[in-house]
Amino acid sequence: MFYMHMNAIIAMIGMIAVLMLTRKWADNKRILMIIFSLCFLLLFSQKLLVFYAAFTxxxxxGFVYLCRTTVWRKATFIFAIAANVIGVFLGVRLFVMGIFHNPLFDTIIYLGLIYNVLKVIDAYYFAYFFGKEGQVPAIDYANYLLFIPTFTSGPILKFRDFMADSKKPYTVNAALFEDSVKRIILGLFKKIVVVTWMTSIFDQVLKQDLHTHQSLFLLIWFYILIYMDFSGYSDMAIGFGRLMGYTMPENFKRPLFSPSMTQFWRNWHATLGDFFRDHIFMFFSRTVPTRWVASGLSVLIMVLIGLWHGFTWLYFFYGLYHGLILAIENLLKITTVNKKKVSKSYFYFRCFVTQALVTFSVIIYSSNYETVLRIYKGLLHFTG
Known part of the structure; x- marks a missing residue:
């Protein structure tokens, strides 16, 4: 959401210029980035800075203690994760739902705290499995949590990858610079031009009495709109992140050409799907789970992903819907399709079926019960 503020974009461009001018300084990236992040948050909101300073x-x-302790390691690990999930995740979600209000949160809830909780959890996993070898300097840990390009909207950075990048000197060559600038421009165009225009069309059609053809149009249109919105943010985050000297994972990998729901979730908001798969399946890594167990885990993971987007029944059923489809694919052994081993017509037919299933559910992202029900009811209104 920082990307909708011109001052924020100018500040990031200025930081990139400073990094380039000081590239001969071995630790410029590590030291200047933490200064930049703290100053950025201070200027954006003093309360936000205080909150994140304490949070970090x-x-x-807790991270250092888990790295060093040999007593009650599993209990400490579980407590640290539970404290973050219950204390932050549920607290912020309940605030969004209007259950309680606290002035401290008025600027925080809109700034991707849930993304940062996932990063904290990933760091705790690293500490738990690597022990003393996993301990990192405080400055690198703080840079990981407060990294501005991905602060509000992802992609979700892996702790191990970010720490590896922190040890490397700042280098941005001409090819990387050109590609990153293009990604930023593309992201801005998607978000400011395309999404704004598409939202206007969506709202105009939604005001009408909905019939089958209009509801179908809105479902398809909203799917494209959400894709442009999410991928636009990712493009900007990836571009700015790479210009600041860090490797940014791709978040959208041609999801429209996914021949199964399993592959769709490896391509759509990929870092989020990877996070939940890695951190749940990790506990089953010593044994190969049966298809029934794997199917059950798929349902659990998708329900969690749904609730991560919003602590409402809409998102619960959204996650359950996708989880059941993933489970069926797993049980029927149709989770993947090798394009080179099947005919083009079959491959694209599978892509069409997958996109139809996704299109039917993606309207949930509107987070509006009335809108969702109106569009679904309109599908059954054939006359008019």
Missing amino acids: VINYA
Whole structure:
């Protein structure tokens, strides 16, 4: 959401210029980035800075303790994750739902705290499995949590990858610079021009009495709109992140050409799907789960992904819907399709079926019960 503020974009461009001018300084990336992040948050909101300073210090203390302790490691690990999930995830979601209000959260809830909780959890996993070898300097841990390009909207950075990048000197060659600038421009165009125009069309059609053809149009249109919105943010984050010297994972990998729902979730918001798969299946890594167990885990993961987007029944059923489809694919052994081993017509037919299933459910992202029900009811209104 920082990308909708011109001052924020100018500040990031200025930081990139400073990094380039000081590239001969071995630690310029590590030291200048933390200064930039703290100053950025301070200027954006003093309350936001205070909150994240405390959030970072507390979790770094927990991270170091988990790295070093040999007593009650699993209990400490579970407690640290539970404390973050219950104390932050549910707290912020309940605030969004209007259950309670606290002035401290008025600028925080809109700034991707849930993304940062997932990063904290990933760091705790690293500490738990690597122990003393996994401990990192406080400055690198803080840079990981407060990394501005991905602060509000992802992609979700892996702790191990970010720490590896922190050890490398700042280098941005001409080819990377050109590609990153193009990604930023593309992201801005998607978000500011395309999404704004498409939202206007969507709202105009939604005001009409909905019939089958109009509801179908809105489902397809909203799917494209959401794709442009999400991928636009990712393009900007990836572009700015790479210009600041860090490797950014791709978040959208041609999801429209996914021949199964399983492959769709490896291509759509890929870092989120990867996070939940890695951190749940990790506990089953010593044994190969049966197809029934894997199917059950798929349902669990998708329900969690649904609730991650919003703590409502709409998102619960959204996750359950996708989870059941993934489970069926797993049980029927149709989770993947090798394009080279099947005919083009079969491959694209599978892509069409997958996109139809996704299109039917993606309207849930509107987070509006009335809108969702109106569009679904309109599908059954054949006359008019």
